Amino acid sequence: MNDNELNINWYPGHMEKSRRLMEERLKNIDLVLEVADARLPKCTRNPMLLEMLNNKKLLLLLNKSDRADEEVTKRWLKYYQDNDIEALAISLNDNNPRKLILNKVEEMLKEKREKALKRGIRNKVMRLMVIGIPNVGKSTLINRLSGKNKLKAENRPGVTRSLDKIFLDNNLELVDTPGILWPKFEDQDDAKKLALIGSINDNILDIEALALYGIEYLNNTYTKLFSSLYNIESNNSLEILNKIGEARSCCKDGGEIDLEMSAKTFLWELRNKEEFKVSLEDVE
Numbered sequence: 001m002n003d004n005e006l007n008i009n010w011y012p013g014h015m016e017k018s019r020r021l022m023e024e025r026l027k028n029i030d031l032v033l034e035v036a037d038a039r040l041p042k043c044t045r046n047p048m049l050l051e052m053l054n055n056k057k058l059l060l061l062l063n064k065s066d067r068a069d070e071e072v073t074k075r076w077l078k079y080y081q082d083n084d085i086e087a088l089a090i091s092l093n094d095n096n097p098r099k100l101i102l103n104k105v106e107e108m109l110k111e112k113r114e115k116a117l118k119r120g121i122r123n124k125v126m127r128l129m130v131i132g133i134p135n136v137g138k139s140t141l142i143n144r145l146s147g148k149n150k151l152k153a154e155n156r157p158g159v160t161r162s163l164d165k166i167f168l169d170n171n172l173e174l175v176d177t178p179g180i181l182w183p184k185f186e187d188q189d190d191a192k193k194l195a196l197i198g199s200i201n202d203n204i205l206d207i208e209a210l211a212l213y214g215i216e217y218l219n220n221t222y223t224k225l226f227s228s229l230y231n232i233e234s235n236n237s238l239e240i241l242n243k244i245g246e247a248r249s250c251c252k253d254g255g256e257i258d259l260e261m262s263a264k265t266f267l268w269e270l271r272n273k274e275e276f277k278v279s280l281e282d283v284e
Contacts, residue, residue: 008194008195008204018177019049022049022052022129022180025129026052026056026129028127029056029127029175030112030126030127030128031059031109031129032057032129033058033105033131034049034131035061035130035131035136035137035141036062036132036133036136037063037064037068037136037137037199038063038067038073038089038279039064039069039278039279039280039281040194040197040279040281041062043190043193043280044194045060046131046132046133046181046182048183057109059086059087059101059108060085061087062087062090063091064091065091066091067274067278068278072282072283073089073279077089078283086104088100088101088104092144098145098147102145102168102172105128109126112126124171125171125172125173127173128172128173128174128175129174129177130142130174130175130177131180132177132179133179133180133194134199134200135198138179142176146166146174181194181200192210193280196214196267197270198271207260208241208260211241211264212237214267214270215237215266216237218278221278226240229275230244232244232247241262242259242262244262244265245257245258245261245262245265248262248265250265
């Protein structure tokens with residue numbers, strides 16, 4: 001695979017517009033809920049957004065923990081704890097962690113509420129902003145916290161375009177924000193991993209090259225993965241992609257394996273199937 005096949009950057013105009021609006025709104029925010037993907041707990045944190053926070057209180061939510069390698073996630077939680085960052089591993093698909101998150105939010109806002117009470121302000125509304133890159137589950141999180149499907153949530157990047165306010169019962173106001181990347185990826189491996197989990201628009205990607213990159217990475221990191229999922233024993237990424245196509249009947253007329261369809265199938269399964277419990281980065 002030629003490295004030039006996957007040179008990824010994706011920063012459409014609406015992201016810059018949203019970034020400026022978020023920076024303005026942050027001035028009135030009491031706590032930031034940052035949603036990251038548990039499979040990429042560092043790579044899915046936008047450095048541009050983090051620079052904007054100006055020491056705001058932050059709760060990091062590692063979503064999709066049910067899809068990540070549990071032992072690797074434990075190491076990341078310890079890493080963030082050691083670096084004085086409040087972090088929780090959550091899954092918005094299999095359960096509703098509303099109580100866990102809101103209890104932590106109230107714990108982190110306790111000092112602010114007490115200061116408000118001393119000033120004679122009862123039932124002060126605290127403002128939370130939900131931030132993150134595309135397709136990490138921000139809208140789903142807000143739907144879980146609000147108990148209603150107020151926001152459209154889809155497993156593809158770029159659905160949320162505006163900053164919406166949602167009121168919760170316990171004097172909390174949530175501000176949803178669009179998923180925002182940063183203008184240029186200095187590390188193309190990071191960009192490729194973001195593309196693997198669906199945080200970059202597939203329409204700008206060489207899908208076959210991306211699939212081959214993912215297969216090579218996973219085959220080196222989880223040596224038994226392809227034998228257990230597809231009954232494939234090989235160290236050749238192209239051969240594995242062909243065999244995935246064979247196993248999933250991705251064929252053109254005449255029986256030839258359709259590599260593009262095989263690549264799309266592999267990526268869909270990596271992003272959506274429970275059997276893929278993998279992490280794409282570990283604590284250094």
